[in-house]
Amino acid sequence: xxxxxxxxxxxxxxxxxxxxxxxxxxxxxxxxxxxxxxxxxxxxxxxxxxxxxxxxxxx
Numbered sequence: 001x002x003x004x005x006x007x008x009x010x011x012x013x014x015x016x017x018x019x020x021x022x023x024x025x026x027x028x029x030x031x032x033x034x035x036x037x038x039x040x041x042x043x044x045x046x047x048x049x050x051x052x053x054x055x056x057x058x059x
Contacts, residue, residue: 009047017043 007014018024018035021042027032 013047014043021046050051 003012014032015024015027018039021039023035023039026032026039
């Protein structure tokens with residue numbers, strides 16, 4: 001029996017990233033299962049960029 005991992009990003013952050021990347025309409029229509037692997041990867045890349053920028057500002 002596999003355990004489901006708890007997400008690190010909040011639903012609000014994920015949706016904001018999806019809006020910025022242009023596929024929020026897909027999520028509204030089909031849910032998170034409707035996005036492509038490429039879209040999910042782009043969300044992760046963007047979240048990492050945001051975290052790196054925030055870390056640089058905090059120095």
